[in-house]
Amino acid sequence: MITTDICIIGAGPVGLFAVFEAGLLKMRCHLIDYLPQVGGQLSEIYPQKPIYDIPGYPEVKAQELVDNLMDQIKPFKPTFTLGERVDHLAKQEDGSFIITTNDKTQVHAQVIVIAGGLGVFEPRKPALENLEAFEGKGITYMVKNPETFRDKNVVLAGGGDSALDWTIYLAKIAKRVTLVHRNETFRGAPDSAAKVFDLASNGKIDLILSANLKEISGNGTLEKVTLESKNKEEINIDADYLIPLFGLSPKLGPIADWGLNIDKNAIEVDTRDYSTGVDRIYAIGDINTYPGKLKLILCGFHEAAIMMHSAFKFVYPDQKLSFKYTTVNGVNAF
Amino acid sequence: MIKFTVEDHDGARQEVEAPDDMGLSLMEILKASEYPVLATCGGMALCATCHVEVLEGQDGLGDATDAELDQLENLPEFFPTSRLACQIRISPQLEGAVIKLRGEDN
Ligand SMILES: Cc1cc2nc3c(=O)[nH]c(=O)nc-3n(C[C@H](O)[C@H](O)[C@H](O)COP(=O)(O)OP(=O)(O)OC[C@H]3O[C@@H](n4cnc5c(N)ncnc54)[C@H](O)[C@@H]3O)c2cc1C
Ligand code: FES
Numbered sequence: 001m002i003t004t005d006i007c008i009i010g011a012g013p014v015g016l017f018a019v020f021e022a023g024l025l026k027m028r029c030h031l032i033d034y035l036p037q038v039g040g041q042l043s044e045i046y047p048q049k050p051i052y053d054i055p056g057y058p059e060v061k062a063q064e065l066v067d068n069l070m071d072q073i074k075p076f077k078p079t080f081t082l083g084e085r086v087d088h089l090a091k092q093e094d095g096s097f098i099i100t101t102n103d104k105t106q107v108h109a110q111v112i113v114i115a116g117g118l119g120v121f122e123p124r125k126p127a128l129e130n131l132e133a134f135e136g137k138g139i140t141y142m143v144k145n146p147e148t149f150r151d152k153n154v155v156l157a158g159g160g161d162s163a164l165d166w167t168i169y170l171a172k173i174a175k176r177v178t179l180v181h182r183n184e185t186f187r188g189a190p191d192s193a194a195k196v197f198d199l200a201s202n203g204k205i206d207l208i209l210s211a212n213l214k215e216i217s218g219n220g221t222l223e224k225v226t227l228e229s230k231n232k233e234e235i236n237i238d239a240d241y242l243i244p245l246f247g248l249s250p251k252l253g254p255i256a257d258w259g260l261n262i263d264k265n266a267i268e269v270d271t272r273d274y275s276t277g278v279d280r281i282y283a284i285g286d287i288n289t290y291p292g293k294l295k296l297i298l299c300g301f302h303e304a305a306i307m308m309h310s311a312f313k314f315v316y317p318d319q320k321l322s323f324k325y326t327t328v329n330g331v332n333a334f
Numbered sequence: 335m336i337k338f339t340v341e342d343h344d345g346a347r348q349e350v351e352a353p354d355d356m357g358l359s360l361m362e363i364l365k366a367s368e369y370p371v372l373a374t375c376g377g378m379a380l381c382a383t384c385h386v387e388v389l390e391g392q393d394g395l396g397d398a399t400d401a402e403l404d405q406l407e408n409l410p411e412f413f414p415t416s417r418l419a420c421q422i423r424i425s426p427q428l429e430g431a432v433i434k435l436r437g438e439d440n
Contacts, residue, residue, distance in 0.1 A: 126410040160408045246410040
């Protein structure tokens with residue numbers, strides 16, 4: 001089990017900056033995010049867009065801001081669990097919490113900070129009968145460990161960058177890769193599209209264009225994927241795995257089940273310290289709501305500073321906290 | 335003011351009235367009318383959560399831009415009449431159209 005002072009759920013800009021504010025007060029952080037990378041909406045939705053309302057930066061690209069935040073918190077050596085979703089919080093007798101993810105990773109922490117933004121970025125799922133029954137039994141929406149697919153028959157569906165990239169990557173590992181796309185052309189990176197067409201013309205992969213997923217079947221685990229072409233012909237493919245890659249969309253997800261007061265997909269907090277109704281659980285950034293709330297990065301940063309001062313009493317119950325500027329003490333690394 | 339019809343996820347239809355002189359997008363009107371449109375990206379053609387199908391009255395709405403098509407084509411469900419509501423301006427061309435909500439409603 002991972003042990004830390006503060007466990008932060010969500011590694012978006014607000015969760016990341018919270019590490020800095022915690023570090024100044026000598027509190028250690030572990031962050032968990034369902035996305036395989038840090039940065040939340042900035043990295044997932046608009047990495048290349050400029051942001052104009054971060055104080056001190058007339059303009060900064062979203063991904064650059066995330067990279068800078070990662071640099072800024074380096075002295076405090078935060079630890080990360082990425083690609084996993086926090087499903088459960090369990091309160092312990094001494095008031096601390098044990099968090100459990102969908103992959104059964106456990107984290108013990110004195111304080112929980114929910115910086116979950118718009119919620120978990122969940123994969124968009126195709127409308128197939130039995131889809132849920134085959135999840136984890138051949139259907140997967142994320143390539144976490146490519147080795148899983150070694151010497152297997154893999155069908156990928158989608159036409160974006162991740163479908164192209166994983167087709168190229170898995171072509172080297174899998175027994176056979178089939179890429180299904182509903183159009184005749186790809187709108188992803190032209191370079192990757194060209195590579196995929198090359199692999200197909202060299203017989204390294206099967207590329208099936210102008211076709212849609214129609215059915216999946218198997219005895220317990222996935223065995224067959226059925227496609228329908230534009231002229232309504234059926235195509236059957238032997239498949240150990242189907243990886244639908246149709247992008248991600250945020251859903252509030254498990255946060256809704258933690259007994260917190262939720263109003264329109266956001267957690268109600270006390271603006272004195274951004275605490276929720278439950279002792280030792282705070283909510284900051286886009287995930288919280290209060291009268292006058294603005295969903296801005298700047299506001300999330302402010303909330304992070306205030307809540308960490310309040311959380312101090314749970315991590316160091318015997319110490320009194322006195323406020324100091326960073327210019328007084330500097331940034332003292334762990 | 336122009337009038338068009340919105341069909342929700344359950345198939346129920348309702349007429350919606352909107353001003354055509356304020357530069358609003360169809361997404362903004364749908365949200366203002368309390369339809370469950372997420373519009374995560376706020377109208378930047380980056381999230382596709384404002385996906386709609388134009389069932390009637392597609393002529394005159396103009397072609398989808400490349401950015402719009404990028405998003406639409408990535409969706410698991412995509413129809414020849416699919417559009418992003420945030421990329422459609424409220425204009426007289428929308429008069430009498432029938433719009434079906436297709437985006438996720440959380
Ligand atoms: C297109 C666009 C442009 C924007 N432009 C600006 C701008 O110019 N200026 C500005 O200030 N703001 C802007 N915003 C808003 C800004 O991106 C958000 O305010 C900011 O991302 C909120 O940060 P956050 O850390 O609270 O949440 P997020 O960035 O949403 O990060 C939350 C993270 O929590 C994770 N998560 C949630 N639940 C769980 C769980 N149960 N388990 C594991 N992980 C979980 C999610 O995967 C996600 O990565 C923009 C937003 C968009 C979409
Ligand atoms: S609101 Fe995001 S694409 Fe339209």
